[in-house]
Amino acid sequence: MKNFAFHRPKSAAEAVAALKRCPDGKFLAGGQSLLPVLKLGMAEPSDLISLSAIRELADIRRDGDRLIVGALATHDEVHRSPVVKQTIPGLAALAGGIGDAQVRNRGTLGGSIAHADPAADYPAAVLALGATVQTDRRRIGGDDFFRGLFETALERDELVQAVHFPIPERCAYAKFGSPASKYALVGVMVARFAGGVRVAVTGAGPKAFRLPTLESALAGNFSPAALTGVAIPAQGLRSDMEASADYRAHLIGVMARRAVAAAAA
Numbered sequence: 001m002k003n004f005a006f007h008r009p010k011s012a013a014e015a016v017a018a019l020k021r022c023p024d025g026k027f028l029a030g031g032q033s034l035l036p037v038l039k040l041g042m043a044e045p046s047d048l049i050s051l052s053a054i055r056e057l058a059d060i061r062r063d064g065d066r067l068i069v070g071a072l073a074t075h076d077e078v079h080r081s082p083v084v085k086q087t088i089p090g091l092a093a094l095a096g097g098i099g100d101a102q103v104r105n106r107g108t109l110g111g112s113i114a115h116a117d118p119a120a121d122y123p124a125a126v127l128a129l130g131a132t133v134q135t136d137r138r139r140i141g142g143d144d145f146f147r148g149l150f151e152t153a154l155e156r157d158e159l160v161q162a163v164h165f166p167i168p169e170r171c172a173y174a175k176f177g178s179p180a181s182k183y184a185l186v187g188v189m190v191a192r193f194a195g196g197v198r199v200a201v202t203g204a205g206p207k208a209f210r211l212p213t214l215e216s217a218l219a220g221n222f223s224p225a226a227l228t229g230v231a232i233p234a235q236g237l238r239s240d241m242e243a244s245a246d247y248r249a250h251l252i253g254v255m256a257r258r259a260v261a262a263a264a265a
């Protein structure tokens, strides 16, 4: 690992200003994705801007029909939060299934979505719930946030401050995790709102994506039976040492039915 300068600003504005001054700096949240990247020599930033002293970014609260989760909220805080359990229990459950206890105690919502791992869990929630990402300078709709493999709409020095999740009538997440890493081989989140159903898949492609065919099938009949016979093509899905594209297509159907059953229960 190469040497780097370390900064610990006290506010979001200071953090952004610090990053702007660096030739090649990076924000550091829980370090659960960034530190392995540094150790492997896959990135050599000149500066790390730690967000750990900016507690305002860890706030979790309800605001009318939205749940607002600060970027620095850890997976464990989201999992245990009474507000999250009361408003979007499916999101609390999703956070509780990320990695292991150590990862959940350090890893954060903001770090997860900024990293945009194609097998991460939160991207499915951002898409299925139609969330909005609040940064230091704008709001980005969830559908526009994930651009590709480890690629988002964020600018180099843009700080995720919070994610605004509309509160659905019902939602649930079902994941078939890798036995080794716990990352999703396939994860499916379904959410029913008064205006329709949203279904998002993670782990199966270069980035999380919505599945309009499943959304239409569930719109008139929000039950696992509505998904019987709905074809899920394997074309374009990931194929690797853990699972073929065909197997992932099959898993999408199984996880979608499990998620709907859990949400409808």
Ligand SMILES: Cc1cc2nc3c(=O)[nH]c(=O)nc-3n(C[C@H](O)[C@H](O)[C@H](O)COP(=O)(O)OP(=O)(O)OC[C@H]3O[C@@H](n4cnc5c(N)ncnc54)[C@H](O)[C@@H]3O)c2cc1C
Residues within 6 Å of the ligand: 026, 027, 028, 029, 030, 031, 032, 033, 034, 035, 051, 071, 072, 097, 098, 099, 100, 103, 106, 107, 108, 109, 110, 111, 112, 114, 115, 117, 119, 120, 121, 122, 158, 159, 160, 161, 181, 182, 183, 184
């Ligand atoms: C063993 C292991 C198992 C895991 N299993 C899972 C799993 O099952 N499911 C899953 O979803 N994830 C899993 N993860 C990843 C984990 O969830 C990470 O916590 C997450 O991907 C990154 O969050 P972080 O806070 O640690 O971010 P960091 O590692 O600190 O940062 C990651 C990236 O995001 C940027 N960043 C961080 N915060 C912000 C911000 N607020 N604004 C802008 N950019 C920011 C950083 O500059 C960096 O580029 C696992 C990780 C490990 C090590």
